[in-house]
Amino acid sequence: MGKNKVVNIHAGHNPDGKTACGAVGLIKESTEARYLVKKIKERMEDAGITVHNCTVNNGTSQSDVLQKIVAKCNQHKVDLDISIHFNSGRSDRKGDGKTGGTEVWMRGCSGIKKAAGTKICNKMEKLGFTNRGIKETTSLYFLNHTTAPAILVEVCFVDDKDDTKLYKNKKDIIAKVIAEAVIKILE
Numbered sequence: 001m002g003k004n005k006v007v008n009i010h011a012g013h014n015p016d017g018k019t020a021c022g023a024v025g026l027i028k029e030s031t032e033a034r035y036l037v038k039k040i041k042e043r044m045e046d047a048g049i050t051v052h053n054c055t056v057n058n059g060t061s062q063s064d065v066l067q068k069i070v071a072k073c074n075q076h077k078v079d080l081d082i083s084i085h086f087n088s089g090r091s092d093r094k095g096d097g098k099t100g101g102t103e104v105w106m107r108g109c110s111g112i113k114k115a116a117g118t119k120i121c122n123k124m125e126k127l128g129f130t131n132r133g134i135k136e137t138t139s140l141y142f143l144n145h146t147t148a149p150a151i152l153v154e155v156c157f158v159d160d161k162d163d164t165k166l167y168k169n170k171k172d173i174i175a176k177v178i179a180e181a182v183i184k185i186l187e
């Protein structure tokens with residue numbers, strides 16, 4: 001690897017038990033996102049990437065959490081900003097044999113964002129998650145206010161038994177493949 005690469009990563013909500021702690025279903029978004037962020041950061045650091053954890057634990061509301069996250073992100077000059085979230089809305093608590101799966105949001109599907117998002121979705125598909133693909137939006141605060149290229153990963157659904165079962169079995173591998181996708185793109 002040439003010039004040192006720098007990445008920001010964070011969990012998208014307050015910690016469990018506080019206001020604005022994100023989606024809760026069969027697993028808790030706040031807790032699992034923090035777990036993945038820690039593991040992904042370690043993997044990237046092993047590959048020589050400088051990683052800043054921009055997770056916020058003291059937001060007074062979801063908009064305050066987001067403002068604080070963005071302020072932290074923009075303190076560093078980075079190659080990529082990564083937000084880790086979990087999705088909800090499947091309401092499949094029994095399991096129907098089909099995962100809701102993974103999607104990655106970005107503002108403008110181009111360049112490093114498109115490459116990283118596509119690779120993450122493809123690697124998650126290989127682990128058994130439905131590939132929901134990369135998606136474009138201009139309405140997410142984090143994506144609109146970060147200065148570096150930014151992606152928001154919806155890892156899987158917290159309220160789908162198929163997703164959460166697979167997630168629990170593979171969370172360390174999930175962290176590994178997300179890290180590897182980004183490492184590969186930054187090479």
Ligand SMILES: [Zn+2]
Pocket residue numbers: 012013022023029085086
């Ligand atoms: Zn979220």
